[in-house]
Amino acid sequence: MEKRAYVLDFLPSGWPSDRNFSREPVAIGLGEEEFKILEILIKPNDKVNPGDRLVLPPNENPTPAVDHVKRRLSYPDITTAAKSELPNAIETIVLANPAKFLRFFNEAQAITRRFHMLELLPGIGKKSMDAIVRERVKAPFASFEDLEQRVSIRHPQKLIAARIEKELSGEEEKYRVFVPR
Secondary structure, X not given: OOXXXXXXXXXXXXXXXXXXXXXXXXXXEXXXXXXXXXXXXXXXXXXXXXXXXXXXXXXXXXXXXXXXXXXXXXHHHOOHHHHHHHHHHHHHHHHHOHHHHHHHHHHOOEOOOOOEHHHHOOOOOHHHHHHHHHHHHHOOOOOHHHHHHHHOOOOHHHHHHHHHHHHHHOOOOOOOOOOOO
């Protein structure tokens, strides 16, 4: 279960499709551990903003505005505003946990004899993959900046974020690297 989530969108009057008498304030959030998209009920008269980081119940000291997590949402169910905020939230999560995502660059293995896990990242081809593998043998990458300098890949955190968004949107079903099924 997700402990924390970043707000992607806030619907103070609830979902437009809900009946008028049952509308509750709702936030659409992205969990920071497993990238689950969540419907989070917000207490009446409280407000959250896109980009806010919420501590979810039943954890200790949950964010006061949060009532509870109602359910998990799929990508097609979220609002257009949430979809547009998604890349920023993913990148924020990636930058907040660099060791977790650098591990992918340092430990990714071949999937088949002709295809490597690194090639799942948008913008990484055979040449870039070979360069990463050669450099990580010398020494593991210590930071995203180290990776950029040694392999000349620009913004590796954005490549990871783009891959996560692709997995969340359902564009990639065969290989899941960061988002559980």
